[in-house]
Amino acid sequence: MYYVNREQIAQRLRSVPDVAGALRTLAFEWNGTLLQGLAQERALHLAIEIVTDVGSCLIDGFIMRDASSYEDIVEITGGEGVFPEALKETLLALVRLRKALVQDYYDWPRAELHPLTAQISEGLPAFKEAVESYLERELA
Known part of the structure; x- marks a missing residue:
């Protein structure tokens, strides 16, 4: 029996x-202001x-193999069929941005629209739907 914290x-x-909507708006209305960059x-x-x-919760709840990195979280959950294979590369590219955003933020090109901004505005809702379907399927 698994203990999956569905509420979390x-x-x-x-x-x-909200996040996908903000990314979509930024992608379509981009003019490179500092406020938009931030x-x-x-x-x-x-x-x-x-x-x-979410990936960590799924890994813990379904007792999947331990993740050693953010990329590994995506690899493990993708390998377990949580989301479609087609979404995996987009999610991997996303998590690879973490170091640049959190640690090397002083070098982030704020005036540029990042190519993932539009992709993630669509990929994030697909991730949400896939996770919800996975939970229904596995916990039914």
């Missing part, structure tokens, strides 16, 4: 529409945290 997962997934950084960072927090 749901709580994080409830942030997806908003993009934060929205990408939140997207990373959602994916890794």
Whole structure:
């Protein structure tokens, strides 16, 4: 029997529409202002945290192999069929941004629209739906 903290997962997934919407707006209305640059950084960072927090909850709850990195969280959950293979590369590219956003933030090119901004605005809702379907399938 598994103990999956569904409420903790749901709580994080409830942030997806806001974060995805912000990324979508930034992608379509980008003009490179400092405020937009900072908003993009934060929205990408939140997207990373959602994916890794939810992934960690799934790994712990379903007793999957231990993750050694943020990329490993995506690899493990993807390998377990939590989300479609087509989404895996996008999520891996996203989590690879974490160091740049959190540790090397002083070098982040704030005036540029990051290519993942538009991709994640679509990928994050797909991740949410896939996780919810996975939970229904595995815990039914």
